[in-house]
């Protein structure tokens with residue numbers, strides 16, 4: 001179960017964050033999680049729970065102790081009538097959504113991929129799109145969390161409302177969550193229309209378009225006049241997935257192999273980025289599919305990249321995206337990856353990037369091996385002007401000082417942290433930088 005090792009190197013999905021934890025723990029029960037935390041405490045180790053490593057930040061890094069939750073995964077209980085389900089924290093969203101489907105249930109909303117663990121996705125405020133739909137953490141109605149003092153707490157909205165609102169988006173800074181109770185919804189189908197559109201008109205109409213559809217998002221291609229929109233709506237139509245050849249063409253050839261090819265060309269000839277980006281928009285096509293929600297929400301991402309994403313007030317979505325595109329052109333940034341624009345409804349998790357406000361998300365990407373820092377810093381400067389909150393799992397250059405004023409409930413999260421992990425057993429460099437030092441240090 002415990003694997004002390006000197007040779008184990010962990011790296012994230014993008015391959016740019018690495019560490020060599022002295023101990024890797026693979027508990028299979030909650031009491032083994034408690035024991036693992038106890039051993040780490042004896043050794044004076046920092047503990048980081050790790051999911052599937054899909055975060056771009058250094059949030060999982062430590063040279064001390066990693067706890068992997070793969071042994072605590074599975075749908076433990078599902079009540080179709082209430083929609084309440086109990087889920088092992090290490091379960092992948094891919095497996096969860098399929099298990100829910102067999103019970104006639106689904107997640108209300110999902111992000112672009114489903115390879116993350118439930119705990120990892122929730123910890124960073126993972127979201128999809130849809131202005132009436134909140135991010136994934138809004139589905140949490142309870143959780144069990146193993147703490148530094150060797151206890152396990154049951155957090156619920158009734159008994160510990162503040163602690164639960166903190167634990168819904170926790171960045172792994174409060175303890176190791178072993179289990180969640182989520183509110184699922186009756187299974188549903190989506191009709192998704194993917195189509196190229198003129199960028200200027202689509203941005204002008206962004207508010208109306210995102211109001212007209214359950215889930216609306218767009219990809220803006222730098223230097224190009226065409227964008228790609230995705231509009232998904234709940235439907236009673238029978239499933240009509242893309243024919244196999246068309247799915248291969250759209251999802252595999254264009255979205256993965258084509259993107260990889262164009263990205264490699266952009267990396268070899270950054271000065272040609274404008275031409276490459278414009279060429280990409282010429283291979284886009286209109287496609288319509290109807291399928292079960294989990295098969296529509298997420299897709300496969302094989303091209304490796306790094307990413308920054310900012311949450312800003314929704315009212316500024318189009319203005320902010322226009323500013324990013326203008327900066328790319330004026331600075332001549334060598335980027336061919338499209339910029340993603342999404343929305344979500346406000347929610348009330350203390351550290352949710354959509355906490356208390358209608359939100360738009362603007363995400364910028366850079367292909368692996370290409371310089372990203374100057375580009376991302378320039379985007380961040382634009383987002384600072386809109387009170388932007390960075391995705392906790394995606395690159396950013398903020399600190400606790402710059403972030404605190406952007407979160408109305410910052411102090412309530414800090415109070416929860418002081419109660420659950422005063423000495424900072426779960427505080428690594430990322431947590432220290434973005435949330436501040438452990439409470440005990442502050443009050444020493």
Ligand SMILES: Cc1cc2nc3c(=O)[nH]c(=O)nc-3n(C[C@H](O)[C@H](O)[C@H](O)COP(=O)(O)OP(=O)(O)OC[C@H]3O[C@@H](n4cnc5c(N)ncnc54)[C@H](O)[C@@H]3O)c2cc1C
Nearest residue numbers: 051052053054055111112116117120123126127172177393
């Ligand atoms: C290709 C790709 C597509 C993506 N698409 C989206 C998207 O559409 N929308 C979006 O919002 N994000 C998206 N992301 C970001 C991703 O959802 C988040 O980074 C998420 O946190 C990754 O989950 P994970 O299981 O890999 O967690 P990890 O990256 O392994 O860990 C993330 C955090 O969770 C903590 N954690 C993990 N398990 C536990 C536990 N049991 N208890 C307490 N803390 C824990 C870790 O300590 C860490 O702080 C994408 C990322 C990639 C690489």
